[in-house]
Amino acid sequence: MTIRIAFAGTGYINKVHAQAAQNLGLELAAVVNHRPDSMMEFGKRFGITRQYESVESMLKDGGVDALVVSTPNYLHAPQTVAALNAGLHVMVEKPMAMNALEAEKMNEASEKSGALLMVAHCWRFDPDVLWLKEQSSKLGRIIRTKGYGVHTHWGPSGWFTQKRFAGGGAMADMGIHALDTARFLLGDPQPVSVYARIGTHYKDFDVDDTGVIIVEWDNGATSYIESGWWQPHSDGLEAATQLYGKEGFGQLFPTKVEIRKTKEERIDVIESGFEFPRKEHCPQSLYDDQLKYFVECVEKKQKPTPGGMDGLVNMKVVDAAYESSRTGKVITIK
Numbered sequence: 001m002t003i004r005i006a007f008a009g010t011g012y013i014n015k016v017h018a019q020a021a022q023n024l025g026l027e028l029a030a031v032v033n034h035r036p037d038s039m040m041e042f043g044k045r046f047g048i049t050r051q052y053e054s055v056e057s058m059l060k061d062g063g064v065d066a067l068v069v070s071t072p073n074y075l076h077a078p079q080t081v082a083a084l085n086a087g088l089h090v091m092v093e094k095p096m097a098m099n100a101l102e103a104e105k106m107n108e109a110s111e112k113s114g115a116l117l118m119v120a121h122c123w124r125f126d127p128d129v130l131w132l133k134e135q136s137s138k139l140g141r142i143i144r145t146k147g148y149g150v151h152t153h154w155g156p157s158g159w160f161t162q163k164r165f166a167g168g169g170a171m172a173d174m175g176i177h178a179l180d181t182a183r184f185l186l187g188d189p190q191p192v193s194v195y196a197r198i199g200t201h202y203k204d205f206d207v208d209d210t211g212v213i214i215v216e217w218d219n220g221a222t223s224y225i226e227s228g229w230w231q232p233h234s235d236g237l238e239a240a241t242q243l244y245g246k247e248g249f250g251q252l253f254p255t256k257v258e259i260r261k262t263k264e265e266r267i268d269v270i271e272s273g274f275e276f277p278r279k280e281h282c283p284q285s286l287y288d289d290q291l292k293y294f295v296e297c298v299e300k301k302q303k304p305t306p307g308g309m310d311g312l313v314n315m316k317v318v319d320a321a322y323e324s325s326r327t328g329k330v331i332t333i334k
């Protein structure tokens with residue numbers, strides 16, 4: 001049976017997800033947006049005639065199996081919960097919610113209805129990231145990671161920069177990519193504590209545009225993560241992560257590992273062979289692979305990873321980072 005998929009939001013990233021759905025041969029069943037002009041354009045482009053002003057009105061009509069939620073962050077939880085309660089499987093964009101409390105409610109709705117919840121932490125589907133994860137077993141125990149999610153001389157505008165719509169700024173938008181990538185490469189440990197310094201120094205927003213956070217994980221590793229919009233510099237493309245192991249080092253973009261157990265030994269460099277620099281940092285194929293995985297999980301009735309619980313872990317770290325920055329204290333995560 002072909003999955004009948006719907007889209008909440010008709011902006012930048014849902015065009016990419018709808019393209020992915022077309023590429024995968026899914027049935028693009030319906031679209032939701034409160035703005036008819038934008039919805040009509042989206043409907044025309046992707047051949048979707050069922051168009052609704054709200055998720056609730058779409059649910060009343062039925063005939064949809066799954067929903068992709070790519071609206072401003074404050075709508076992620078209510079739209080996802082409404083869809084899950086109606087038995088629709090949901091893939092929701094990152095950050096999955098405004099905060100961990102909302103994320104918990106989304107997980108509860110998924111548990112109760114049995115409908116699947118996936119969070120679109122897209123870097124888990126990136127070939128370079130997957131290669132580094134595979135190679136990471138050669139690095140010995142990983143002691144620390146260093147990563148960033150940063151836009152240089154650029155940043156988003158509109159709802160992204162307003163706390164009541166976005167929840168947080170560059171940390172919730174870009175830092176979370178680096179956070180989830182570090183956690184994925186470390187084998188999905190649980191966070192123990194967070195220390196952060198986050199601020200707004202480049203623009204006049206009520207959300208943050210720069211930050212650093214240090215996360216201590218329950219496997220003993222520590223992650224250092226930078227977030228930013230409008231920064232004068234970043235160590236490379238929009239997002240990357242390095243791994244420091246007892247017996248070697250690994251990095252993304254250019255993606256390679258270097259194995260050397262002692263100073264006397266020759267460094268054994270293993271190159272990934274992936275193109276660098278890439279033509280596009282976030283190519284369509286990344287989102288095709290992500291949606292393909294979501295659909296496979298729906299077909300096999302298998303809980304996805306990154307699922308709602310992974311999204312919740314990230315939200316807990318982001319919440320703790322803001323609290324740490326506000327109080328100047330290390331925040332313990334339970």
Ligand SMILES: NC(=O)c1ccc[n+]([C@@H]2O[C@H](COP(=O)([O-])OP(=O)(O)OC[C@H]3O[C@@H](n4cnc5c(N)ncnc54)[C@H](O)[C@@H]3O)[C@@H](O)[C@H]2O)c1
Pocket residue numbers: 008009010011012013014032033034035038053054070071072073075093094095120122173282
């Ligand atoms: N993983 C990635 O690579 C990636 C990239 C970009 C954005 N995102 C995430 O995706 C989400 C959307 O970002 P975007 O860049 O597409 O934003 P956007 O502003 O381009 O799109 C948001 C869309 O939501 C619509 N919308 C607003 N209120 C609505 C409502 N009540 N009902 C239905 N639709 C409504 C807007 O009209 C717009 O079409 C964000 O959470 C963002 O963090 C992820």
